[in-house]
Amino acid sequence: MSVPAGGQLRIDWEAVERAPEFQELVKRRKRFVVPATIFFLVWYLGFIVLAGYAPGFMGESIYQGFTVGYLIALTQFVMVWWLAAWYIRKSDREFDPLRAAAAAQAQRDVDQQRADHASRFQTGEEGAR
Amino acid sequence: MTPVFAEVNVEAVVIFGLVVAITLGITYWASKRVRSATDFWAAGRGISGPQNGFAIAGDYMSAASFLGIAGLIFLYGFDGFLYSVGFLVAFLTVLFLLAERMRNAGKFTIADVLSFRLRERPARVAAATGTLAVAAFYLIAQMVGAGALIQALVGIDYNLAILLTGLFMLTYVVFGGMIATTWVQIIKAVMLMAGAIGLSILVMNRVGWNPVELFNRAEEQAGGGSFSLAPGALYTNPIDTVSLGLALVLGTAGLPHILMRFFTVPTAKAARSSVLWAVVLIGAFYIMTTALGFGARAFLGEGGVEAAGAGANLAAPNLAQFLGGGAGSFGGDALLAIIAAIAFATILAVVAGLVISASGAVAHDLWSNVVRKGKDSEHEEVLVARIAAVAIGLIAIAIAVGGGKDLNVSFMVGLAFAVAASANFPALVLALGWQRFNTVGAVTGVLVGTFSSIFLVLISPKVWPGPDSEGGLFSFYDLANPGIISIPLGFIACWAGTMLSKERGNERSFHELYVRSETGLGAEVAPAASPVPAQEGTRIPTSA
Numbered sequence: 001m002s003v004p005a006g007g008q009l010r011i012d013w014e015a016v017e018r019a020p021e022f023q024e025l026v027k028r029r030k031r032f033v034v035p036a037t038i039f040f041l042v043w044y045l046g047f048i049v050l051a052g053y054a055p056g057f058m059g060e061s062i063y064q065g066f067t068v069g070y071l072i073a074l075t076q077f078v079m080v081w082w083l084a085a086w087y088i089r090k091s092d093r094e095f096d097p098l099r100a101a102a103a104a105q106a107q108r109d110v111d112q113q114r115a116d117h118a119s120r121f122q123t124g125e126e127g128a129r
Numbered sequence: 130m131t132p133v134f135a136e137v138n139v140e141a142v143v144i145f146g147l148v149v150a151i152t153l154g155i156t157y158w159a160s161k162r163v164r165s166a167t168d169f170w171a172a173g174r175g176i177s178g179p180q181n182g183f184a185i186a187g188d189y190m191s192a193a194s195f196l197g198i199a200g201l202i203f204l205y206g207f208d209g210f211l212y213s214v215g216f217l218v219a220f221l222t223v224l225f226l227l228a229e230r231m232r233n234a235g236k237f238t239i240a241d242v243l244s245f246r247l248r249e250r251p252a253r254v255a256a257a258t259g260t261l262a263v264a265a266f267y268l269i270a271q272m273v274g275a276g277a278l279i280q281a282l283v284g285i286d287y288n289l290a291i292l293l294t295g296l297f298m299l300t301y302v303v304f305g306g307m308i309a310t311t312w313v314q315i316i317k318a319v320m321l322m323a324g325a326i327g328l329s330i331l332v333m334n335r336v337g338w339n340p341v342e343l344f345n346r347a348e349e350q351a352g353g354g355s356f357s358l359a360p361g362a363l364y365t366n367p368i369d370t371v372s373l374g375l376a377l378v379l380g381t382a383g384l385p386h387i388l389m390r391f392f393t394v395p396t397a398k399a400a401r402s403s404v405l406w407a408v409v410l411i412g413a414f415y416i417m418t419t420a421l422g423f424g425a426r427a428f429l430g431e432g433g434v435e436a437a438g439a440g441a442n443l444a445a446p447n448l449a450q451f452l453g454g455g456a457g458s459f460g461g462d463a464l465l466a467i468i469a470a471i472a473f474a475t476i477l478a479v480v481a482g483l484v485i486s487a488s489g490a491v492a493h494d495l496w497s498n499v500v501r502k503g504k505d506s507e508h509e510e511v512l513v514a515r516i517a518a519v520a521i522g523l524i525a526i527a528i529a530v531g532g533g534k535d536l537n538v539s540f541m542v543g544l545a546f547a548v549a550a551s552a553n554f555p556a557l558v559l560a561l562g563w564q565r566f567n568t569v570g571a572v573t574g575v576l577v578g579t580f581s582s583i584f585l586v587l588i589s590p591k592v593w594p595g596p597d598s599e600g601g602l603f604s605f606y607d608l609a610n611p612g613i614i615s616i617p618l619g620f621i622a623c624w625a626g627t628m629l630s631k632e633r634g635n636e637r638s639f640h641e642l643y644v645r646s647e648t649g650l651g652a653e654v655a656p657a658a659s660p661v662p663a664q665e666g667t668r669i670p671t672s673a
Contacts, residue, residue: 052367059359065344
């Protein structure tokens with residue numbers, strides 16, 4: 001059982017892809033995801049590299065046994081929670097409306113197809129993709 | 130012959146029994162709801178975001194991360210903690226790159242996403258290979274760990290412990306499918322969090338709720354052992370540490386049993402919110418694990434190292450016993466029993482998740498779509514899934530019993546993450562994002578990623594400990610973790626395979642996959658929302 005291709009509806013995927021809403025969605029999502037991914041990878045791998053190559057610095061006590069290493073480790077936890085929450089907030093407020101707009105565009109397109117078919121009174125080719 | 134039930138911890142068995150009774154009750158309830166393939170593998174796509182967040186946490190946090198990390202922190206201090214940071218940060222990779230797009234583009238397995246735009250049969254065989262390799266290594270590691278742990282905690286024989294674990298695991302999966310598996314994972318996550326919170330409260334209470342005091346007390350108890358608040362106690366080769374870090378951060382996004390969880394929610398929105406729930410739970414848990422590791426060091430001291438056993442897995446249970454009033458006291462025994470039961474539930478939830486993901490690769494990918502070319506009925510697919518689950522479970526039990534306690538668990542877990550990061554992750558990310566990517570590239574990438582990881586681990590010092598027990602037998606290669614080499618190799622193989630092959634024509638299906646994965650247009654919706662397949666006159670299904 002392969003993945004059904006959008007039911008029997010013919011969605012013109014390339015048209016949706018060209019639509020300004022979709023382009024805007026991808027652009028905005030990338031503008032968040034790419035820098036955020038680079039940031040967390042650098043911050044995390046930097047932490048690991050420091051632990052590996054600068055154990056002295058990481059072991060320095062900031063306050064009675066609480067070390068630099070633990071402080072940076074704690075920032076990793078805060079980073080994960082903060083970035084995850086930020087992404088979800090942005091998705092709800094910014095990306096989802098664009099997704100809905102792109103979907104609406106595709107729906108209008110399909111309705112148009114259906115109207116065309118109905119007016120031509122011909123449905124034989126409907127299932128073909 | 131020693132009796133099988135030597136020194137059985139009766140309280141622990143009673144609480145075990147309670148956990149088993151509840152989970153079997155849920156399995157019975159779930160079994161009546163499993164009718165379709167979507168019910169079996171994706172819980173009818175009826176799991177909510179918060180529920181899935183708990184289930185992901187339950188699926189992900191193994192006994193290794195509960196008892197193992199607490200033990201490593203107890204033994205090595207800072208370096209033990211390093212592991213848990215990577216396990217958590219990994220979920221940002223999952224959230225940003227895969228969670229929603231998997232939900233939008235896939236159905237039950239990783240292979241669904243690849244075969245969407247690539248030639249179906251080779252793509253499915255490749256993806257199933259990656260999935261089965263990861264699931265096999267991880268499952269065997271979990272089973273061996275489970276046997277050793279339950280034997281130590283409860284006093285029942287290693288082999289019997291594995292048999293029982295395997296039996297319950299198969300009962301959940303075969304009868305209750307993903308619905309039962311999900312609820313076992315949710316219950317486990319709740320138990321695990323409650324246990325960690327309870328123990329942390331007891332620890333913090335003893336140090337006057339002052340974390341710095343806990344650090345100080347732990348350091349005072351270092352006692353000339355390996356414990357250190359600075360790095361370098363456990364990981365001495367920085368390149369190896371970076372390699373491990375890379376495998377953790379990218380490998381989680383290639384773990385089939387974690388990715389599969391995103392198919393159980395109704396929408397992409399629920400998929401992403403479940404990641405937020407999961408990181409809150411997992412992050413809080415790892416911070417508490419630190420308190421437990423430090424607590425064990427502060428209260429049990431260097432003298433507790435021997436009692437904590439191999440890898441100090443028993444540091445947390447021993448701490449619980451101490452906090453409850455010590456061995457022989459009612460409170461001490463009760464707390465120990467509770468922690469033992471939590472460890473048991475933890476193992477069950479993880480192995481059930483692994484078996485169901487492996488059954489998807491065998492039944493949905495290999496049987497239904499490769500052997501039967503999609504011509505089988507849904508009834509047959511679910512039947513084959515159940516048979517596959519039993520077969521996989523039995524093989525894992527046989528290897529765990531046959532290989533015995535001496536199988537190196539950490540080496541198997543490392544291997545699972547390395548394969549996930551080097552084979553599954555590159556293929557998935559490129560299939561979703563690189564227009565030119567083709568079948569040859571995916572097959573080459575998965576095979577090179579899988580086999581280079583296995584090969585590098587096979588020649589590593591862990592397997593060939595060399596005469597001086599310092600470096601490995603092969604002096605030119607001394608990495609225990611292959612990720613830093615095998616992950617780039619996986620990506621390069623995907624790229625090279627694509628560029629060297631004449632295969633074209635995947636660009637067209639790329640547009641569809643691209644739009645679907647980004648928007649949720651045409652995604653599989655929950656059957657409850659659309660009982661019949663989309664037909665003319667219905668709306669386009671969308672998970673947005």
